[in-house]
Amino acid sequence: MVPAYIRIHDAIKRQIDQGVWEIGQRLPSERDLADDYEVSRMTLRQAITLLVEEGILERRVGSGTYVAGHRVQEKMRGTTSFTEIVKSQGKKPSSSVISYQRKLANDSEMKRLGLKASDYVIRMERVRFADDIPLVFEVAAIPEKLIRHFKREDITKHFFKTLTDNGYEIGKSQQTIYAKNANDRVAKYLSIPKGQAVLALTQVSYFADGIPFEYVHSQYVGDRFEFYLENN
Template sequence: MLPAYIRIHDHIKKEIDKSLWKIGDRLPSERDLADQFKVSRMTLRQAITLLVDEGILERRIGSGTYVASSRVQEKMTGTTSFTQIVSSQGKIPSTKVISYQRVHPNEQETGFLNIKPNSYVIRMKRVRYADDLPVVFEITAIPERIIKNFKKEDITEHFFQTLTDNGFVIDKSQQTISARNADEQTAHFLEISKGQAVLSLTQVSYFEDGIPFEYVRSQYVGERFEFYLENK
């Protein structure tokens, strides 16, 4: 079962998508929402914070929490790796690994990857380049059981290709995009100024059987990368 804060996150997001909460609407207080969902205020705050991080809600100091006034959300079909995207545009992709650790999953990783807290994930921080220009800083979590027989280089350099070569069938991904300002760490790795606008992407990728295999939080340099959305 998903953690309570993830279920609350999904419920509120679904209500917003159905226009039960409209752009600019003010949400009830955290106390009232906590009572409504029968959870602690701390749990409720985790759900709200995640929605704020995704750009779905916005906090206004001294006023409350509102449905974000400027949010564009489109369903992007298919799942394509960064390497494939860059290569298809005639550029040379490369990766710099900042860290590569075997750790227990945090609460978000447990929820999105549907794994147990006492299991292990490989969590890596990477900077991805196109023609030696840093484009994205990302933090990726992958269940260890999926990749325990793969070499580190196979994971850090061409993960999707490694999965495909070993018989895994990659299916859909769920993505959330929002705008934010680069913090000091992100600015350093992307070689931009602190506070410069970046595109924040949260993505969960799934195999054909519906099992999630990757949870990624990425920060893209807006002037170096754009997302193309196509509705069918």
């Protein structure tokens, strides 16, 4: 027999999917919901807690429980540009370039991009947005020899499209995800409190022939962005 709190969980989720409660809408009080579903407040609270953990609902201290906004999602398979991810979910992508510099490759960049100590990279810092909401602070390193004939705007605004438009075939990527706390600088750019947990990601992207072309270290706002795995 399905536990009562699971049945309540499924019923609330179904109502949200059907638009009975819309994104950002405040749910009735736990007392009222418990009466509606004819269960104890403890059982109702179990269902709500599970929905909060799944990111479907969110609790706001002193205010109540609300239907959470949908997070931007990235499927952890293959290599896809941030711009295309955001567009695919009906949102408007944009970015703000913090710095764009020609630098000698550091140890990490040499290792991941197969460069020599005498090789230069274009190291770019930027904040990336969906519908003008900051999602990620990103530091990208790209071998200078690869992009020296491209305009800066081609790199900062639509790098992957620039590559494919010039005959490059995008291949796989290798990604590592871990948790960390945002420092002062990152917190400021992402409009979050200092010390808030963020999802950190390092990614090396490759052409179809196996040559690496970009090394990125990103920090995502966890309640605005999520990764999910899909296995065949």
